[in-house]
Amino acid sequence: MSWINSLMARSFGRKPKKAATPAFVFSPAPAPREESPASKKTAGSVFPRFQSTAGDQLSPRLNDRFAAARIKLRSAFTPSQPITDKRMFAGRIDVLTTLIRSLEDQRVHVIMYGERGIGKTSLVHVLTQAAEEARYIVVYCSCGAGSTFDEIFRAVAADVPLLFHRGFAPTADAAEKGGTLADLLPAGPLSPRLVADLFAKLTGTRLLVVLDEFDVCESPDFRRNIAELIKNLSDRSIRTQLVIAGVAADLTELVQHIPSIRRNIFALQVPKMSAAEISHLVENGEEISGISFDKAALDYIVFVANGSPYFASLLSHHAGLAAIDNARNSVTVEDVSMAVDQALTEFRGRISKHSQIQIDQAAKSGVRHVLGVMAGAALFNSGRFDARDVDALYPSAANAATFKATIEELASKHILLEANEDEYGRGYHFAEEAVLPYLWILAAQKRFLENRKAADAQVEAAKIENKAPAASPQSQDKIVAPEKAAVQPTVATGRAAGRP
Numbered sequence: 001m002s003w004i005n006s007l008m009a010r011s012f013g014r015k016p017k018k019a020a021t022p023a024f025v026f027s028p029a030p031a032p033r034e035e036s037p038a039s040k041k042t043a044g045s046v047f048p049r050f051q052s053t054a055g056d057q058l059s060p061r062l063n064d065r066f067a068a069a070r071i072k073l074r075s076a077f078t079p080s081q082p083i084t085d086k087r088m089f090a091g092r093i094d095v096l097t098t099l100i101r102s103l104e105d106q107r108v109h110v111i112m113y114g115e116r117g118i119g120k121t122s123l124v125h126v127l128t129q130a131a132e133e134a135r136y137i138v139v140y141c142s143c144g145a146g147s148t149f150d151e152i153f154r155a156v157a158a159d160v161p162l163l164f165h166r167g168f169a170p171t172a173d174a175a176e177k178g179g180t181l182a183d184l185l186p187a188g189p190l191s192p193r194l195v196a197d198l199f200a201k202l203t204g205t206r207l208l209v210v211l212d213e214f215d216v217c218e219s220p221d222f223r224r225n226i227a228e229l230i231k232n233l234s235d236r237s238i239r240t241q242l243v244i245a246g247v248a249a250d251l252t253e254l255v256q257h258i259p260s261i262r263r264n265i266f267a268l269q270v271p272k273m274s275a276a277e278i279s280h281l282v283e284n285g286e287e288i289s290g291i292s293f294d295k296a297a298l299d300y301i302v303f304v305a306n307g308s309p310y311f312a313s314l315l316s317h318h319a320g321l322a323a324i325d326n327a328r329n330s331v332t333v334e335d336v337s338m339a340v341d342q343a344l345t346e347f348r349g350r351i352s353k354h355s356q357i358q359i360d361q362a363a364k365s366g367v368r369h370v371l372g373v374m375a376g377a378a379l380f381n382s383g384r385f386d387a388r389d390v391d392a393l394y395p396s397a398a399n400a401a402t403f404k405a406t407i408e409e410l411a412s413k414h415i416l417l418e419a420n421e422d423e424y425g426r427g428y429h430f431a432e433e434a435v436l437p438y439l440w441i442l443a444a445q446k447r448f449l450e451n452r453k454a455a456d457a458q459v460e461a462a463k464i465e466n467k468a469p470a471a472s473p474q475s476q477d478k479i480v481a482p483e484k485a486a487v488q489p490t491v492a493t494g495r496a497a498g499r500p
């Protein structure tokens with residue numbers, strides 16, 4: 001136990017106790033080995049430790065000149081958290097403008113729906129900030145599986161000062177003492193009518209109630225009450241509007257009982273981001289972290305992200321860390337490659353064993369890539385794709401026909417895919433949602449690296465051609481500048497807007 005004593009003594013500034021001498025010793029006890037500075041160093045650097053304190057201060061023991069960059073990188077790319085800082089919010093200008101106009105000019109309620117990780121909560125946060133700048137009272141609620149109408153609207157009322165209730169003068173005692181609308185609510189369960197009656201008394205402000213992660217609460221009662229509240233608020237022109245956000249393929253899936261309120265809502269499907277918007281996301285992160293991404297690295301991220309801000313943020317974060325680990329403050333395509341591998345490990349870990357085995361078998365039989373390309377198309381369409389996607393992504397009719405047959409065969413054997421007839425015709429679904437990002441990223445990685453290799457080969461060929469002594473003017477024209485030579489990979493954009 002002497003090492004524990006010695007360690008404790010070191011941390012408490014005491015001298016280590018001498019190890020107790022055993023009663024019978026046949027050979028001299030070996031002298032305690034002095035820890036060499038080198039071994040201390042090795043032990044210190046090998047054993048993992050936190051690099052900054054909980055207060056985001058650099059650890060004083062840390063002798064890493066990149067530690068500050070590491071901390072900045074953490075707030076520059078936050079794949080596991082929505083954006084709350086406007087400086088980090090990329091693109092979406094049109095979407096935001098449309099949302100603000102609907103709330104302000106049309107006075108309708110807003111429903112935002114879209115795929116997981118597409119950026120709904122981030123949008124809600126910047127919209128909230130814009131509304132607060134215009135002096136709206138905004139109450140943000142993240143719905144849970146067990147959320148009830150009563151619980152949510154009591155919490156909302158508790159955030160609205162009595163000061164804005166028509167029945168109270170700003171100087172009234174209760175208003176001055178910081179009372180809220182919740183003080184006026186009865187003890188029994190709240191009904192949509194009662195809540196609307198309360199909000200009808202609002203004056204001098206407007207209230208925006210944000211219900212995020214709406215899909216998580218599946219209670220039909222909750223949804224029916226929300227629809228009724230929207231109807232009540234709209235019919236009586238009450239100064240309260242709802243902003244609802246949730247994962248859904250279509251509006252009806254998110255809000256049942258919708259026919260009665262269709263006129264009173266503006267529904268927006270949050271689209272995937274354009275390549276320019278994804279580049280903007282990375283550039284914002286560059287500015288905040290002080291770490292730069294070279295052109296090839298950026299192209300790789302944009303290609304694999306396929307319009308998903310979540311993928312872009314995740315890859316940029318991992319790639320930035322890879323650069324820092326190599327004592328660089330610029331990210332190269334190799335760093336992105338490492339980031340892609342890391343993302344693949346993460347995504348694979350989220351897939352069931354059964355699907356993992358099927359994916360490995362698909363790789364052996366050479367059909368994994370086509371599944372990956374289809375996953376790219378299905379990512380933003382609730383996991384669905386159909387023959388039209390195959391035609392769009394494989395312009396060669398012969399290839400398309402072969403792949404359609406492969407897909408049909410896999411679906412008939414229930415290998416990763418299921419076929420079904422729906423309103424758009426015969427379609428295919430990935431049986432497990434978690435396989436989509438994994439398959440897509442594998443396919444994107446392969447495609448990007450192949451394109452890059454081809455581009456490099458083109459550059460080499462051009463160089464050789466250039467060196468040829470009797471090069472004609474025409475052949476010199478064919479020389480391709482390295483940047484131009486990089487074959488710009490075409491992102492598998494999935495279906496065109498408006499198509500199923």
Ligand SMILES: Nc1ncnc2c1ncn2[C@@H]1O[C@H](COP(=O)(O)OP(=O)(O)OP(=O)(O)O)[C@@H](O)[C@H]1O
Pocket residue numbers: 078079080081082083088089090091092115116117118119120121122123213247281308309310311313
């Ligand atoms: N406009 C944006 N600019 C920069 N990063 C963004 C933007 N939109 C989203 N992100 C990033 O993408 C990731 C997912 O965003 P967000 O949590 O807002 O998506 P979501 O649609 O609400 O996801 P979920 O369906 O899981 O609730 C986060 O890492 C966030 O930082």
Ligand SMILES: [Mg+2]
Pocket residue numbers: 082120121122212213
């Ligand atoms: Mg969200």
